[in-house]
Amino acid sequence: xxxxxxxxxxxxxxxxxxxxxxxxxxxxxxxxxxxxxxxxxxxxxxxxxxxxxxxxxxxxxxxxxxxxxxxxxxxxxxxxxxxxxxxxxxxxxxxxxxxxxxxxxxxxxxxxxxxxxxxxxxxxxxxxxxxxxxxxxxxxxxxxxxxxxxxxxxxxxxxxxxxxxxxxxxxxxxxxxxxxxxxxxxxxxxxxxxxxxxxxxxxxxxxxxxxxxxxxxxxxxxxxxxxxxxxxxxxxxxxxxxxxxxxxxxxxxxxxxxxxxxxxxxxxxxxxxxxxxxxxxxxxxxxxxxxxxxxxxxxxxx
Amino acid sequence: xxxxxxxxxxxxxxxxxxxxxxxxxxxxxxxxxxxxxxxxxxxxxxxxxxxxxxxxxxxxxxxxxxxxxxxxxxxxxxxxxxxxxxxxxxxxxxxxxxxxxxxxxxxxxxxxxxxxxxxxxxxxxxxxxxxxxxxxxxxxxxxxxxxxxxxxxxxxxxxxxxxxxxxxxxxxxxxxxxxxxxxxxxxxxxxxxxxxxxxxxxxxxxxxxxxxxxxxxxxxxxxxxxxxxxxxxxxxxxxxxxxxxxxxxxxxxxxxxxxxxxxxxxxxxxxxxxxxxxxxxxxxxxxxxxxxxxxxxxxxxx
Numbered sequence: 175x176x177x178x179x180x181x182x183x184x185x186x187x188x189x190x191x192x193x194x195x196x197x198x199x200x201x202x203x204x205x206x207x208x209x210x211x212x213x214x215x216x217x218x219x220x221x222x223x224x225x226x227x228x229x230x231x232x233x234x235x236x237x238x239x240x241x242x243x244x245x246x247x248x249x250x251x252x253x254x255x256x257x258x259x260x261x262x263x264x265x266x267x268x269x270x271x272x273x274x275x276x277x278x279x280x281x282x283x284x285x286x287x288x289x290x291x292x293x294x295x296x297x298x299x300x301x302x303x304x305x306x307x308x309x310x311x312x313x314x315x316x317x318x319x320x321x322x323x324x325x326x327x328x329x330x331x332x333x334x335x336x337x338x339x340x341x342x343x344x345x346x347x348x349x350x351x352x353x354x355x356x357x358x359x360x361x362x363x364x365x366x367x368x369x370x371x372x373x374x375x376x377x378x379x380x381x382x383x384x385x386x387x388x389x390x391x392x393x394x395x396x397x398x399x400x401x402x403x404x405x406x407x408x409x410x411x412x413x414x415x416x417x418x419x420x421x422x423x424x425x426x427x428x429x430x431x432x433x434x435x436x437x438x439x440x441x442x443x444x445x446x447x448x449x450x451x452x453x454x455x456x457x458x459x460x461x462x463x464x465x466x467x468x469x470x471x472x473x474x475x476x
Numbered sequence: 477x478x479x480x481x482x483x484x485x486x487x488x489x490x491x492x493x494x495x496x497x498x499x500x501x502x503x504x505x506x507x508x509x510x511x512x513x514x515x516x517x518x519x520x521x522x523x524x525x526x527x528x529x530x531x532x533x534x535x536x537x538x539x540x541x542x543x544x545x546x547x548x549x550x551x552x553x554x555x556x557x558x559x560x561x562x563x564x565x566x567x568x569x570x571x572x573x574x575x576x577x578x579x580x581x582x583x584x585x586x587x588x589x590x591x592x593x594x595x596x597x598x599x600x601x602x603x604x605x606x607x608x609x610x611x612x613x614x615x616x617x618x619x620x621x622x623x624x625x626x627x628x629x630x631x632x633x634x635x636x637x638x639x640x641x642x643x644x645x646x647x648x649x650x651x652x653x654x655x656x657x658x659x660x661x662x663x664x665x666x667x668x669x670x671x672x673x674x675x676x677x678x679x680x681x682x683x684x685x686x687x688x689x690x691x692x693x694x695x696x697x698x699x700x701x702x703x704x705x706x707x708x709x710x711x712x713x714x715x716x717x718x719x720x721x722x723x724x725x726x727x728x729x730x731x732x733x734x735x736x737x738x739x740x741x742x743x744x745x746x747x748x749x750x751x752x753x754x755x756x757x758x759x760x761x762x763x764x765x766x767x768x769x770x771x772x773x774x775x776x777x778x
Contacts, residue, residue: 323773352771354733355692382771383726383764384733387688390657394696417768424685431656431686462685466719469654469684471625 178435178475180399181425182216182375183209185450186237187252188419189407190230191221193457199233201453203240208446209404210244213438217241218250218271218401222258238265250310254285259299262307269308271345272296274337276330277319280349284314289329293336300340311337312345312377316361318352327361331368338369345374345401348388351381351417355391362395375399378420380406385420386428393434400425404443404450406460418460423447427463435475440468480737480777482701483727484518484677485511487752488539489554490721491709492532493523495759501535503755505542510748511706512546515740519543520552520573520703524560540567552612556587561601564609571610573647574598576639578632579621582651586616591631595638602642613639614647614679618663620654629663633670640671647676647703650690653683653719657693664697677701680722682708687722688730695736702727706745706752708762720762725749729765737777742770 186206190197197205202219209217219241220234234251241249242265251267253259262270274292275281281289300309315322316330334344346365348358358376366373376392376399378385389400403419426438444464451459488508492499499507504521511519521543522536536553543551544567553569555561564572576594577583583591602611617624618632636646648667650660660678668675678694678701680687691702705721728740746766753761 318771318773320772323771350771351768354730356734381764381768382729383723384688384730386686387692387730390689390692421685427684428656428686428689432658462683466653466683469620469625469652470622471620 177398178437179393179429180216181214181422181436181438182218182250182399182401183214183404183422184218184377184401184419185403185405185407185422187218187221187231187250188401189403189405191228192408193230193454195454195456196230197453199236201449202233202237205446205449205453206237206241207244208449210247212442212446213436215246215437216248216250216269218252221252222261223252223254235261235265238262238267242266242268253299255295256299256302259302259304263304267307269310270299270304271310271312272299272341273312273314273347274333275314275319275349276325276333277315277322279321280315280319283321289333293333296337297340308342309340310343310345310374311341312347312375313337314347314349316346317348317357318350320350327364330361331364334365334373335368338372341372343374344369344372345377345399347377348379349377351379351384353378353388354384355387358388358391359395362392362397366396375401377401379408379418380420381417386424389420389425389428393429404447407457421461423461423463427468430474431469431472433475440474479700480739481695481731482518483516483724483738483740484520484552484701484703485516485706485724486520486679486703486721487705487707487709487724489520489523489533489552490703491705491707493530494710495532495756497756497758498532499755501538503751504535504539507748507751507755508539508543509546510751512549514744514748515738517548517739518550518552518571520554523554524563525554525556537563537567540564540569544568544570555601557597558601558604561604561606565606569609571612572601572606573612573614574601574643575614575616575649576635577616577621577651578627578635579617579624581623582617582621585623591635595635598639599642610644611642612645612647612676613643614649614677615639616649616651618648619650619659620652622652629666632663633666636667636675637670640674643674645676646671646674647679647701649679649703650681651679653681653686655680655690656686657689660690660693661697664694664699668698677703679703681710681720682722683719688726691722691727691730695731706749709759723763725763725765729770732776733771733774735777742776
């Protein structure tokens with residue numbers, strides 16, 4: 175029917191950094207392997223931030239080194255600055271994503287820099303030798319901020335355009351789940367007009383239940399790269415009121431049932447979900463499709 | 477921005493008939509009044525089915541008689557046959573909805589008739605004098621069936637066309653939450669081509685989390701009437717595996733945030749939700765938007 179979509183599982187990073195419980199390192203490794211076995215081709219496995227700020231990410235170096243040994247997947251890590259970037263490169267990450275808040279207040283809380291300072295920090299990283307590693311600039315709070323409220327669309331376009339100068343790709347993130355489908359289409363179109371095909375991923379949260387509707391809107395606007403989190407884990411520890419990412423299981427089900435290929439095997443994805451639950455038994459894990467099961471006679475996209 | 481959408485709250489019928497607990501009659505009345513106060517202009521308040529089959533609907537006559545005394549709302553009741561229709565008319569219902577399953581298996585389980593027999597039963601009702609009362613034919617399991625699996629689209633079109641001959645309006649229902657956005661657009665377009673503006677409501681369930689994405693797809697296809705259920709209550713007692721309706725609170729939030737008027741006040745809707753919870757304290761009540769709260773600086777559609 176079409177070329178399909180590309181899904182990046184961000185649960186091991188965005189999910190676990192905001193979980194109420196710590197997942198043991200070996201359990202993380204098993205989960206990431208199960209995700210890869212289900213057909214996820216890109217996995218954001220951790221964040222190179224100070225362990226005392228986010229203890230759940232303290233083992234990111236070891237996790238990246240393990241993940242890059244899995245054939246056929248792109249291993250992504252988040253870095254907030256040059257130091258984190260260097261650690262990501264040392265561990266062998268294939269792609270490093272940098273969060274650049276369009277909200278000044280969120281930026282100062284999240285990375286202790288203004289958006290402009292953070293853009294310069296990412297530029298510094300891009301100028302640092304990084305053979306074989308991609309750099310993604312992720313414009314966070316691109317659709318609103320729990321602290322600042324409305325985020326001017328011009329700020330989003332300006333930051334995306336600045337990042338596109340030296341990043342390999344740019345993502346727009348609804349960090350706190352404020353986006354609506356009309357806004358998704360409008361802002362993605364504006365940014366696409368400014369930076370063209372450098373605009374890649376939609377990083378959506380399901381805070382107000384609109385995650386899949388927003389993903390559908392983004393798809394209709396031309397977006398083919400999506401971040402999501404198994405079990406709807408996720409949020410942002412420095413954005414009050416943020417909650418779970420769009421749920422990988424439901425996102426894959428939506429696209430596959432529409433005839434849009436994801437390359438992901440739903441039954442194997444449900445196995446990976448069992449591994450997640452085993453590794454994080456006390457955490458609430460969401461997902462309508464795994465709870466309800468696949469429809470009778472369901473066929474994945476051909 | 478546009479003429480807006482019309483939302484029919486079906487919780488008092490579709491929600492309560494599938495709830496695990498009985499809601500006292502006085503609590504139902506208070507909830508329906510609170511829904512009306514929030515701006516709901518159409519409420520499906522009950523079902524004229526044999527009380528021994530669905531005890532939760534035993535007080536539907538009293539509920540309808542009370543609800544029709546509320547100014548400015550359209551009071552809807554479900555009837556499965558002529559006897560139920562006559563009881564609905566006696567109670568003063570403004571609109572009576574008849575479920576006609578496109579799935580033969582579901583039809584036989586739900587109303588003990590084949591789809592063809594049920595169409596004839598609705599025709600008999602339409603021929604019975606019903607001054608001032610509208611008749612809706614609702615094609616249920618229009619997007620798939622937990623018992624039959626796939627439901628041929630031609631069956632849906634054929635049943636909708638038959639109903640459009642003598643019904644005031646026709647709805648398509650995803651009774652068991654099998655629909656996906658591509659299918660929603662395709663089938664609504666096919667039925668619209670067959671029956672034009674007699675096609676009105678999309679009745680969607682959130683079983684696999686796609687409720688809002690499907691509502692968005694239906695809206696984009698031209699649908700302006702939506703059924704939904706407060707707190708995501710709902711399902712079908714005779715369709716195994718069916719679960720909650722699309723959540724009214726989240727549906728209203730989605731449309732209002734997109735600038736599409738619903739006529740519903742979200743703060744008052746959250747008050748009605750409190751009344752629901754008081755009346756049904758042990759039932760799980762869902763809703764992302766009420767849990768997360770409205771975004772900072774949120775503005776309803778103007």
